[in-house]
Amino acid sequence: MILPPNTPVLIGVGQAVDHWDGSDPAAAPSPQSLMQHASEAALADTGVADAVRSAIDVIAVVRHFADSAPGMVPEGTGGCDKPPLGLAARLGITPARAIYSIVGGQSPQALVNEFAAEIHAGKARCVLLSGSEAIATAKTAARKGVTLDWNETIAGDMEDRGLGPMLLDRHELRNGVGAPILTYPLFEHALRARLGRTRTEHVAEMSALWADFSEVAAANPYAQFPKAMSADYLATPSDSNYPVADPYLKWHVAQDAVNQGAALILTSAGQAEAMGVPRSHWLFLHGSGEAMDKNVSLRPDLSRSRAIEVALKGALASAGKTPSQIAHYDIYSCFPVAVLLAAEALGIDERTTALTLTGGLPFAGGAGNNYSMHAIAAMTQTLRADPGSYGLILANGGFLSKEAVGIYSTTAPEAWTPVDHAPMQAEIDAEAAPARLEEHATGTIESYTVGYAKGRPARAVVIARTATGRVIARPADGDKDAAIAALLDPAKDPIGRTVHITHTDGVNSFTVAE
Known part of the structure; x- marks a missing residue:
């Protein structure tokens, strides 16, 4: 098969993790340094770092939590005013475009979907995607009285995509729906009720699933919390696993106190060949799906995620695959319900099918909006080691609000074309919403x-x-x-x-x- 030269291809991945303990302020990792380390690792992963570095014309950075949700990072640490340009300066790159993404854990996969289409259309030559969080550094420094100064002012223009659409409205906020830790339990309990489980039974199911995830994290060199935890420990309240929001204990939810960075490099098959990137490093995007759900209180059924269902269905259809043909999965795992609903939508058994390659957000680490970039990096390494197999990434943002899916393989597609996600969104938009009452x-x-x-x-x-x-x-x-x-x-x-x-x-x- 002759591969069209404008076929998009993923050629390099990199990750970084730091377990800084606060003892040496000079060694404290920052969001900028973690992105730099991960991006240098991605460049090295291509096998031709210098050629790729000089070809990069687009740098896109996933929005940091400090610029996404006020109060997530202790005051006083500061930050770079233009993260993609700050990264470019550290790498010695002068990109034609610098982009700072919207909020949401869907962003890494959504950016891959977007720039695969741009590369195919000839609008981008070589794209570096990166992101990071150093929330653990900031919290450790605040606790130990260490002063950090991450302020950095960079000249030049970047495309700041802002916060994105509001995912909750005033009606919901006034009446008690708000932070993810108070919203995801609404889905979890609704699912529990639909499945006919008692609270004790559902906590046991969540904990057994998460025990499997923790074992994966224990073997992941880039995990922030690489320790296997038993289902009994995860199901039992204790000083180290205390209640946070019914039905969740601490280790049932994403842990954001991480120091992690990840990076991906995309280009065209023709450019990759011209730069000398070995074919054994190439990974292809075979299908994608994207969908955004209604506000929480306007969804017909709180025990389901129509956005997850529609995005998964669309991605599989565009790739021409069924779940039985997918060998490897990484399902976004901020809370158990996200994994359980995705498994249900795929028609697979979450207890017999491995659904994480990293250990997930509670154990590998919830690196803000950037977790799924780590998942894509892990998927790349997994598929290179299992050539010809297929892997699926599900990235989630908001309150099961924004979903992005990618299906990957080392096998080249016969004829790559961009996926039109508009019909997927239209399917959700057309569904009737329940009336919301403001009355006795x-x-x-x-x-x-x-x-x-x-x-x-x-x-x-x-x-x-x-x-x-x-x-x-x-x-x-x-x-x-x-x-x-x-x-x-x-x-x-x-x-x-x-x-x-x-x-x-x-x-x-x-x-x-x-």
């Missing part, structure tokens, strides 16, 4: 969670259904302790229980009926 009402709990602060229950939210719509509510004034006690009552599953809703000044409050 009585309904039944559809899902709920209780959030913890310093190990103690501190806040709660329920989503309830009535005959005419859906209600989001927080505990009524003066009734918080009773509401939390009712939701945590081990003798009564909250789902299906009756709640009375009072609406006052735009806020819905609930009390649980006896």
